[in-house]
Amino acid sequence: MSLFEPKTETNELLKSRVAPDDWTNPKPAEIYNLVIIGAGPCGLIAAAGTTGLGGKVALIERHAMGGDCLNVGCVPSKSLIRAARVAAELRHASTFGIEPKDSQIHFSTAMERMRELRAKISQVDSVHRYQKELGVDVFLGTGAFKSATSIEVDGQTLNFKKALIATGARATKPPIPGLWESGAHTNETIFSLTELPKRLAVIGAGATGCELSQAFARFGSEVTLFDHGPNILKGEDTDASAIVDQTMREDGVNILCETSIHRVSSNDDIKTIHYTLGDSQNTLDVDAILVSVGRTPNIESLNLEAAQISYHNRGIEVDDQLRTSNKRIFAAGDVAMKYQFTHTADAAARIVIQNALFHGRKKLSDLVIPWCTFTDPE
Template sequence: MNVLQPYDDHNRALEQNVHPPSYVNPTPTGPYHLVVIGAGTAGLVAAAGAAGLGARVALIERDLMGGDCLNVGCVPSKGIISSARVAATAKAAEAYSVNVPGPIEVDFAGVMQRMRKARAKISRADSAERYRKLGVDVYFGGARFTASDTVDVAGTTLRFKRAIVATGSRPAVPSIPGLDGAEYLTNESLFSLTQLPQRLGVIGAGPIGTEMAQAFAGLGAKVLLVESDHGILSKEDRDAAEIVQAAIEKDGVRVLCCGRDLHIAQEKGIHLRLDSHGTRYDEPVDQLLIATGRAPNTESLGLETVGVDYDDRGIQVDDYLQTTNPRIYAAGDVCGKFKFTHAADFMARAVIQNALFAVGPLGKKRMSDLVIPWATYTTPEVAHVGLYPHQADEQNIAIDTYVQSFEELDRAILEGEQEGFVKIHTKRGSDKILGATIVARSAGDLISQVTMAMTQGIGLGKIAGTIHPYPTQAEAIRKLGDQYNRTRLTPLNKSVLGVLRRWNAGT
C-alpha cells in the first residue's frame, strides 16, 4: 500500500481506520439483501444507506476503505492545495500593503505531514469500525462473482439477493515511448512524497494535472506541464480555461501545449522530448507525474461468469444503473462518465432505491435525472453544471447566454480577484437554466446555487428577486438574473411602464 508511506503516526492512524492490520472478517450467517463490492464513495454510501433502511449488507474492500477520494484523490490533493494557496497569499501580501519580513519559505515535509494528519482525521468517517456499528458486515479481500447470487471474498462465499459493483477507477497510463523504462508518479504515489521535486514534469492538463502543477509550483517546484491538446482543461469552456492557464503560468507553471512526438528518456534523470508549436524540446525533470485520465477497475471480478457486460470504458448500465444481469447494479467511476465523488454519492443513492425498494418501474430513479456539477480546484477555480454551448448545438437546443465579469463586481475588485466571470445559458426566450460556468476563487461553492436552481426548476428571473448580501461574489449570479429581466422589457412593456410613471407623477 504505497499510500501508507511514510509509515508515520498519521498513516498508522489511517490504516487502523480503513484497513486494520488485525481485522478478522466476519462469518456470514445467511444471505445478504445487498452485497457491495468496493468501499469507495459509491460503495460506502450504498452500504450505509441500505443498512440504515433495514437491509442486511456486506461491504467488500480489497485495499483501503474510502477509496481514491480519501486516500489518493480529493482529500490529500486539497490538503496540499490549501498550503499552496496560503503560500501564494503570503507572497502577494505586498500588493495589499501588508509587509511580510524576509522571504517566504515552504516546509514541504511539513505540508505533507499536515495533509496526512488531516486525512487520518477524515478517515474516521470511512472506518471499518464505524460501518460495523452501522450494521454493515465489512470484509477485506478480493471479490469475485462465482454465480448470479454468490460472490467469493478471501475464500468465503457470500450469498446475495442484489449486488452493487462500486470498484472505482485507477490512473490510465498512456502508451508513451520510453515510459515503461522510467520511474514516474501517479495520483496513487504522489502523496507519499516527503521531499519537494525541484523540477516536476506533469503529463496531462486535465483537472488533476492542472491542480497539482499549480500547487507544486506554489510550493517551490519548477513545473513543466505537457498537454497534447491546444490549451489546458480541454473539456472546459475556453474562456474559463484561458483564465486558468494565465493564472497557473503567472504562478510559475511552464505550459507546453499541442505536444507531439513525446518520448521519455531515463538518462541521468528523466528527460521529456517533444515537439510543441514547431519547436523541439528536451526537458530534464526530477520527478514525472502522469495525469492522463482514469480507467475502470473491472478486472478479476468474474463479470463474465454472471453475464455482466463491460468494456474499456467500464461496466455497461442502463439509466437505472442496472447491469446486463438484473440482480447486479453498478455505481461510481466503474460505470459513470462523471468520475466525481459527489456523482458517485448520488448514483449510490439511486441504486439503493432501484435495487431494494422499487416495485417494478414504480419508485425507480434515473441517472439522467441527476444534475451533476463539477469543479477544478485551481486558483481561480473553474466550475460547471449542465450543458456547454457546443452540446446545446449538437442537441439542436437554442440558447441565450448571459455573462457577468468580475471586473464589474465590487467584492472581486476589493479582493483583487477580477479575473473571473459567471456565464449562464438559458433556453432561448425563457429563463430556464440549462448550464453554467463560473471562474472564481470559490467557484466550486458558487456553482451550487445554480445547481440548486436547475434541480428545483428555479429560473434565472427568480434568482434576480432573491436578495444577496452585499458585497459578495455570489452577487454575480443575481446580476445575471437582472440581465435576463431587462430582456423582458419589450417596447409594449416600456410603453405601459411609461404611462404608469406619468400617471403616478401626475397624482
C-alpha cells in the first residue's frame, strides 16, 4: 500500500508537491557549501537556513519531501487523534447538557479530512517551494556517497564542502512468522485505510502504539494492544503510564502486557495472532494489525564506507557536535540521535548549520528536550 493511496484528489495534490513524477533534477553546481541527504524536518530546516544565509545547498530526497512528519507521522496521526477525541467527547456530551442528534462516526470522512489537511500543509515542504522560492537545488532520487567529498544521485555527482545525513528512520519490522504475509500495517500504511477495522491488534505499546490504539478504539474498533514489557509507555514515568493505561481501558482497549507473539496465520481476511501470556498459549482473531515496535535507521543505501563514516545498527555515530567520523560530514535527526522527535530534528539542524558553516562549537548535550505523548490524557 502506497503513501498516496487511495487515489483521491487530495493525495494527487500531495504527490504533485512532495514527489512529482514530472520533476527534472537540476544541473549540479560546481561545488556546494552543504549537500543534504534526506528532506524530512532536519534536512528541510538545514536547507532553508543555509540558503537563507547565502550558502549554496543541494537537497536530496528519494521518497517524499516532508519525511515521516508530514506524510506518515505527526500530521496524519494528530489529525486522526483530534477526530477521535471529538468522538469521545460526544459520548459524554449529555454530562454537559448537550444531546447530539447524530453521533454516528464516519471513519472515511475523518480520514479524508486528514488527507485534506496533509495536502494543504504539504505546500510548505514542496519541491517547488524549496527550489523556486528558496533557491535550493532539489534532487529526487537515491543519494549515495561516491567519496569523502562527493555524493552521487541519479547519475550526477554533487561535490561538497560539508554534508549532512538526515535520512531519518523507518518502522522496525519484527521477523514474526506470517506477520507481514498477513498484510500487517506500520505507520507508513495505516493512514491509507478507508474503512474502520472491526477488530484491530496493535503490537507495541510505545507512544505511537498507544496513541493509535486509543484513537481507533474511540472510532469503534475492538482494539487489543500487545507489548512484551510489564507496562505501556516504558519511556514515561510509571505513575503517568498507569493513568494512561486506565483511561485507555475505559475507552475499550484490551491491553495485554508481558506477552510474546510467536506467529500470525491468515485465513481469507481474518488474521490469527498466536501468543503466550504467562503460562498459557492463546490466539486472537483480528481484521487488521498495526506494528509499532521501534525505528530502524535509514543507512543501507548511503555507501557510508566510501566516505569513511562509522555506523552501527542504531544509526550513524556522531559526536556531541553532530560530526561523523568524517569531520566534513554531519548526521542528525532519527538516523543518528536517541530522541526521535520532530522538534529535536529541528534543533539539531540549527546546530549543524552553526557548526558546519561557521566553525561553531554548539553541542547537542546542551539541549533540554521536552516531549509529549498525544494520548488522552497527554
